[in-house]
Amino acid sequence: MHSVPEPAAETTKSRLVSAAFALFAERGFDGTTTDDIAQRAGVGRTTFFRTFRTKEDVIFPAHEDLLERIGARLAVATPRTRDVALTEAAGIVLRHYLAEGELARARYRLVSSVPVLRAREVAGIQQYQRLFAASLTDWMAGEPDGELRAGLVAAAVVTAHNYVLRRWLRGETDTPEADFERSMEVALRQFRESPVGGEETAVVVLRTTAGLEDVVTRLRPLLEHRDEATER
Structure with missing residues (x-):
């Protein structure tokens, strides 16, 4: 008489997990035993313990x-x-x-x-x-x-x-x-480092009757000059 080979390890694990969760839904966690899980999965008790140590391990595999x-x-x-x-x-x-x-x-x-x-x-x-x-x-x-x-x-x-x-x-x-x-x-x-070198941001308040585009146009050369000085 030839013995039936055990299912592949991953297939066995999947069957045990599926069986366990089905039983937990039907009987509750405390009302389900490792023997119940093995029987529902169609494997022996020894196979269960070769795959998982406890029924808790079936849940957190x-x-x-x-x-x-x-x-x-x-x-x-x-x-x-x-x-x-x-x-x-x-x-x-x-x-x-x-x-x-x-x-x-x-x-x-x-x-x-x-x-x-x-x-x-x-x-x-x-x-x-x-x-x-x-x-x-x-x-x-x-x-x-x-x-x-x-x-x-x-x-x-x-x-x-x-x-x-x-x-x-x-x-x-x-x-x-x-x-x-x-x-x-x-x-x-909130945990990122401050800018390299501890640079600070300055806020400048200008009072002017000029339009925004005119102010930006006048400030742009100053900002470009500052950037060039920084690069040097």
Whole structure:
């Protein structure tokens, strides 16, 4: 008698995840066991534990992979390119959830209703924030209040990401990627450095009866002369 080969690993994982979420919707999280999930997926109990350690892991299967991908993106960044790196790194998580589609929304509903899962999600968010903060601390080493500012930027990045993700999960936006770009711009704007050399902007008030075009025409040579002097 020939034994039936086990399904491919990725196929097995997908079947277990689908079975688990279907059972969670029918019986609730506490009312579902790992044996129930394995039986619904058509695999043995041993196969379940070769794929996941616990039923909680079925809900959060990609966390370690996402952390690794974020870390790899931040590792090749520099202080000068940090805004782009932070936006792209946070975008890795957002696009993962967007690709999951309804599965991500089912997870959100489940986690929101089960305190133990919510606690695990919060712990995961804190891991993301610590990862961002570690890179920022390296980039800001030697700057005034560098470590403090690194923590503030990391918190802002995670908050901006979560704001957009949760709006999409609740069905409040159908343009999450555009929303994400705007939210990151807002989050990072307040932390950008002052102009190089500490240049200040001067406000000049003129009292004149001349029209705007005439004033601009007279000022232009002065501004051009200033720019030439600056370049020298």
